[in-house]
């Protein structure tokens with residue numbers, strides 16, 4: 001299993017980040033039992049968000065926009081880097097409401113954490129099923145794993161379309177066999193509908209797929225500091 005964050009150097013918007021990973025020193029920050037579920041294996045310091053960005057010759061302070069597919073702890077922990085800044089954090093309205101509710105009422109505490117569900121982030125909510133968030137960057141609501149999860153579609157000039165599925169699919173088998181990942185799918189019917197939408201989107205665009213935690217898939221692609229244009 002891997003945890004993925006995507007950096008886009010956009011000609012108009014500047015540096016954009018799609019999701020932020022677990023956050024610094026997360027096994028200590030989260031404590032038991034989460035540090036057991038998300039046990040850290042093959043860890044090197046250059047996997048930290050700021051250092052991975054530095055590998056590409058950029059500084060995390062240069063990030064102009066963050067897009068969140070969903071707000072579970074292993075994707076949103078790194079939002080701590082943007083506390084107290086005015087960097088806009090784009091997320092679907094439904095996901096934002098669900099995440100704050102889950103933390104406040106402890107109904108899904110653990111999946112979402114108070115560590116980063118804070119008021120001093122510059123939350124920017126969007127609504128609806130589809131949004132072209134920047135030129136060439138589209139987000140599609142894909143409910144199922146969570147009520148407000150969005151996948152990101154990036155259309156590149158030379159490399160074509162890439163679809164980043166966040167936890168709609170953990171590994172390629174979930175996509176290939178149209179089979180969700182057990183108890184982690186919060187709403188099965190929604191998941192099935194989203195799955196159909198994504199399969200058709202992939203077919204229409206011939207997109208490369210990047211799944212939420214799939215090490216096998218990621219190994220086939222270039223990773224930082226290599227990139228796609």
Ligand SMILES: [Zn+2]
Nearest residue numbers: 070072145167
């Ligand atoms: Zn998740």
